[in-house]
Amino acid sequence: KEYLEIKKMAFKEPALLHAMLKNLAESIGEYACFQAxxxxxxxxxxxxxxxxxxxxxxxxxxxxxQKMVLDILKERHPEIPTVIYIKHSGALIExxxxxxxxxxxxxxxxxxxxxxxxxxxxxxxxxxxxCGVQGNLDPGVLFGEFDTIKERTEEILRKAGPxxxxxxxxxxxxxxxxxxxxxxxxDTVKNFKHE
Numbered sequence: 061k062e063y064l065e066i067k068k069m070a071f072k073e074p075a076l077l078h079a080m081l082k083n084l085a086e087s088i089g090e091y092a093c094f095q096a097x098x099x100x101x102x103x104x105x106x107x108x109x110x111x112x113x114x115x116x117x118x119x120x121x122x123x124x125x126q127k128m129v130l131d132i133l134k135e136r137h138p139e140i141p142t143v144i145y146i147k148h149s150g151a152l153i154e155x156x157x158x159x160x161x162x163x164x165x166x167x168x169x170x171x172x173x174x175x176x177x178x179x180x181x182x183x184x185x186x187x188x189x190x191c192g193v194q195g196n197l198d199p200g201v202l203f204g205e206f207d208t209i210k211e212r213t214e215e216i217l218r219k220a221g222p223x224x225x226x227x228x229x230x231x232x233x234x235x236x237x238x239x240x241x242x243x244x245x246x247d248t249v250k251n252f253k254h255e
Contacts, residue, residue: 063109070121077121085125089132096137103133104143104165111148118152127159134160143194147231150175154182157191164191168198168230173219193220196230197245202237206244213248222254 069077092103110122130142144156145165156164157179166175176193183191201212217227227249233242 085128165194166196192224194226
């Protein structure tokens with residue numbers, strides 16, 4: 061899945077793609093507002109193709125439209141926390157943080173401490189406030205032994221620090237993951253205490 065058709069449009073007919081992305085962003089922004097008005101307590105944006113873009117193309121074809129969705133939502137519902145997730149986004153996390161989102165969700169390819177530091181530096185340089193992080197355990201770890209799950213989970217929790225972190229997987233849970241291992245992961249998070 062390399063998104064070749066939409067990339068062809070980006071490079072052959074960029075004006076058409078920009079028009080489509082603007083229309084989509086406006087519709088998604090309105091839908092996010094509807095979700096907030098229906099009781100959603102947080103809105104997470106999943107941008108499936110953005111992790112397949114170069115930083116230059118992300119700046120042109122993804123970030124402005126993510127920001128548009130966020131601006132529409134925040135104008136009407138500034139109290140709703142927002143999260144952005146892009147799989148394979150290690151090269152983009154500073155840019156993601158500059159969209160104005162409240163939380164950047166990191167996949168497992170980014171070290172939590174390094175990711176957090178990169179986000180903080182980018183936000184500070186732009187004059188933006190603090191930004192939380194979410195993630196970022198590799199879902200494959202849940203196929204391991206309990207000791208491995210505990211070690212990896214606690215490492216992320218320590219690196220993330222005691223505030224501004226939502227512990228989660230770095231992507232969705234695999235269907236073949238045992239319920240026992242998933243529960244152990246959740247219990248490990250619940251039982252962890254920062255020293």
